[in-house]
Amino acid sequence: MRIAIDFTAGVRQPAGVGRYTRGLVRALAHAADDDHEDHSLTLLWSGRKRMQLPANWPGVTTRQLPLDERWMTVAVQRLRLPFPADLYAGGADILYSPDFALAPRWRAPGVVTIHDLSYVLFPETHFPPLRKYLEDTVPRSVRAASLVLADSDQTRRDVINHLGTDPAKVLTVLSAPDDVFKPATLASIEAVLAKWNVGGDYVISVGTIQPRKNLPVIFEALRQLPDSVRMVHVGRPGWLCDPIFVALDRSGVKDRVTILSGVDDDDLAALYGGAVACVFPSVYEGFGLPCVEAMACGVPVIASHGGSLAEVVQDAGIIVDPFDSKAIATGVRRLMEDSAFRSDLIRRGHAQASLFRWDESGLKVLEAFKDIVGR
Secondary structure (H helix, E strand, O other), X not given: OEEEEEOHHHHHOOOOHHHHHHHHHHHHHHHHHHOOOOOEEEEEEOOOOOOOOOOOOOOEEEEEOOOOHHHHHHHHHHOOOOXXXXXXXXXXXXXXXXOOXXXXXXXXXXXXXXXXXXXXXXXXXXXXXXXXXHHHHHHHHHHXXXXXXXXXXXXXXXXXXXXXXXXXXXXXXXXOOOOOOOOOOHHHHHHHHHHOOOOOOEEEEEOOEOHHHOOHHHHHHHHOOOOOOEEEEEOOEOOOOHHHHHHHHHOOOHHHEEEEOOOOHHHHHHHHHOOOEEEEOOOOOOOOHHHHHHHHOOOOEEEEOOOOHHHHHHHHOEEEOOOOHHHHHHHHHHHHHOHHHHHHHHHHHHHHHOOOOHHHHHHHHHHHHHHHHHO
16 A cells, blocks of 8 residues: 655654654554555655654655645635645555645545644634635645544534534544653753753643743733742744743733743653643633643643533643633642642543553554555
8 A cells, every 4th residue: 555645744844743744654654564465654754854754664755745834725725726645656546644734636536634624613712814825725634535544533523513524534542651751760851951041849731932822811820820840841833922931921921921932852751750730721722732732741630611621631630621720720729738638630641641652553544544445
């Protein structure tokens, strides 16, 4: 089976969809290599690389598209110009697009991943041009696809209910933490904390700084905690972030908040490891990978019930209303004062994180692709 994959997110986006694309495609490549049939993967990408192309994934070749990412999107998704990606890949039995938008095809059946429908459910949290792009592209891609992959059962339900999609056409395929996310040694934690000038008791939050992540509620929670407790946020500024920084300026705790960007995965694992808790009060998530990464690193999680987060964390963390700063502060305080409770959540978190495995997701996707091609 010849599989063509739009890998642009994998080389352009360090986190989010990029991390998902790299994790799932790597697992798919290894599952295909272990299968008893003959498979090959061609990764198509456009734009300037921010991440390295895979060097040792079995059965994988890469091919750069002739336009950069922006112009490719304009040509294909906005102008609807014919650009059959399966032909550009040298022929394919199936075409997979991991980033919301299904690329044009000549003959190959298409598969697309829809990570969330936040642009439908919380449109005010999206940059208007991006929201318009998703409103135009996602329903069209879902209709054209032979199979839709969803990050969670919650996202699967959203795709079925809000886009009117046949349930038989939507498959839940879970994300997973990469291998680097595991309990760090005390020495490595201390070294990374010194490197980034982080000290004392702190809570960590992770993700692009944008409205849906709901960071101001953490600022409010911080005001209810002792002055010694700090917040470390790992993530770059994103869309509509100016009001978030205004809220930080007015919060009264700005001197207790550290924002880091350019943190690699090894350092992020250590930053998780040194935290009192990972606090993730997002108003809506299609999956919520930082929660799973934190649990895998042995750090208790305080997450909202927004979107899929309660489904992902379950009883391995503290689940709160996304706007209840008092509940967040109470959870942090209990984790600092009740060592037995903290140890129990860490144990539960390890067990919950172990349920999310890229190898299982890669095998599940391979079997689904074989079923489509077999039809």
